[in-house]
Amino acid sequence: ILNVEQSPQSLHVQEGDSTNFTCSFPSSNFYALHWYRWETAKSPEALFVMTLNGDEKKKGRISATLNTKEGYSYLYIKGSQPEDSATYLCAYNNNDMRFGAGTRLTVKP
């Protein structure tokens, strides 16, 4: 992995479903991995900063895990709500801050 890759590109779920998406990043020279939430017509907002292998962070119904040895992070949303609809970005922080293309989540009522 040379760049930050996110999958899936988009996701449609029903309200109440739990979901997760993946961020893959270069595993060498790791410094930090960031998750952001980006709503339409707004600016990206920070969710988590993760630095240690095995890190788990949680904010309400959203949580994230980090595996620096294999170069991936998962973002989980439990019991999705329509207001969770947004694009979720991960960013690999080494010398600079490079973002993946994001996963666009749509939660249907």
Add this chain to the structure above:
Amino acid sequence: DSGVTQTPKHLITATGQRVTLRCSPRSGDLSVYWYQQSLDQGLQFLIQYYNGEERAKGNILERFSAQQFPDLHSELNLSSLELGDSALYFCASSVDGGNTIYFGEGSWLTVV
């Protein structure tokens, strides 16, 4: 409100022209980042400054340049504009290069 201020919010200009986008970082932040978001594209990293010095350079065209001033505000200069330069340009700032970055509301540039 993230505390990062970008001006102008919207700008329409003609091809071949030059524009300057301005960014004031959050109080106390030393790092400034510039990103470009074109239609159906993700956030493309352009350039990062730290305390007045260029720290990292991404996919920034030669027609584009940036600088960070002693008061830590930053400007992104876009010259010889082309239709394809139409995009939303974000500025973000952080205390240092490893920390959470905070985004401004962006500057919408339309080249006609």
